[in-house]
Amino acid sequence: MSRAVFTLVLSPEVDAHIRRHGEAAWPYECCGFLYGPADGNPRLITRALRAPNSKEGDQRRRFEIAPTDYLEAERYAADHGLQLLGIYHSHPEHPAVASKHDLAQAMPFFSYVIVSVRGGRAAEMRSWRLRDEVRAFDEETILIAPAFAKH
Amino acid sequence: MAKILIPTPLRKFTGNAATFEVKGATVAEALRALAEAHPQLKPHLFDNAGRLRSFIRVYVGEDDIATLQREDTPLTDEAVVSIVPAIAGGS
Numbered sequence: 001m002s003r004a005v006f007t008l009v010l011s012p013e014v015d016a017h018i019r020r021h022g023e024a025a026w027p028y029e030c031c032g033f034l035y036g037p038a039d040g041n042p043r044l045i046t047r048a049l050r051a052p053n054s055k056e057g058d059q060r061r062r063f064e065i066a067p068t069d070y071l072e073a074e075r076y077a078a079d080h081g082l083q084l085l086g087i088y089h090s091h092p093e094h095p096a097v098a099s100k101h102d103l104a105q106a107m108p109f110f111s112y113v114i115v116s117v118r119g120g121r122a123a124e125m126r127s128w129r130l131r132d133e134v135r136a137f138d139e140e141t142i143l144i145a146p147a148f149a150k151h
Numbered sequence: 152m153a154k155i156l157i158p159t160p161l162r163k164f165t166g167n168a169a170t171f172e173v174k175g176a177t178v179a180e181a182l183r184a185l186a187e188a189h190p191q192l193k194p195h196l197f198d199n200a201g202r203l204r205s206f207i208r209v210y211v212g213e214d215d216i217a218t219l220q221r222e223d224t225p226l227t228d229e230a231v232v233s234i235v236p237a238i239a240g241g242s
Contacts, residue, residue: 029241055239062241067208067215070235074158078169084159087238094242102240105206107160108195112240 006140007042008086008111008127015144017048019122022090022115028059033073034086034111042143043085043111049076062101063089086111086127093118096126098137106130111140153230155185160236164192178209179222181232196234208235 010018014034021030035047051073055064065073065087077084087110091099096116098106106112108130116123128137152172157165165171171188175181182203186193198204209216210233216224226232 031238055241063239065238067210067235067237068213070158070238071210071233074156074233077159089240091242099240099242101242105237105239107158107236107238109160109163 004041004132004138006111006129006138007143008113008140009042009044009143009145010113011044011046011145014045014048015125018088018113018115018125021048021050021088022092022117022122023120025053025090025092026117026120027092029053029055029061029063029090029092031063031065031087031089033076033084034088034113035077035080035082036085037081038083039085043140044145045085045111047080047082048088049073060092086113088113088115090115090117090122096124098128102128103130103135103137106137108132112137113142152228153181153226153232155181155232155234158234158236161192161195161234164195165189175226177222177226178211178216178224178232181226182209182222182234206237208237209233210235 031053032050034045036044051065051069053059053063054066055062096114112128115125127140127142129140131138155171157169171185173181173184
């Protein structure tokens, strides 16, 4: 059976938001929420909001979002007619590949966008989604909205 | 009837329903009723031993049940129960 192929479309503002946040937080990991008008394939992300990294310990290699911040993020979506569609975080000095720590705690459905930040500059950005029924990630293709609009 | 709020990533297992109304005296009873109504949700809430998964937190109103009576926390008819997935990871 072939696997689902997902495409994630980021608005240019969301793309810039994630990169800027990753650079500002470097050498620590940043994290935040991704929202869109509704789910679909392609999945469109039109808004990103920062979340505090609440991880106790080494934030250069780990991030955690506090439950109260998560609850607030769900309320934000409901209040603004948006859907919470994913989470972004940064990997300082590491590739934008989902790690075993990312996989262990991943939820179904969400897009997990990771930006690599090297020497304080945002580098590659990739997105991952948990495969149904199996504990593994599939990569999503990321498109930035203007490029997508041409096709 | 108490109300359970389903977090977005688990709504694919509830037919996209964001809320679930339930009669239940405790958090444990309410969550069990939810899992029975939506069996696909069960493995995402409970481990094989029937315990709440460590990556799932549950709030009643603004309070983490870990600070109340955990799964034995009583529910009123007006209670709002939130299922909160842990969001964490790293390189």
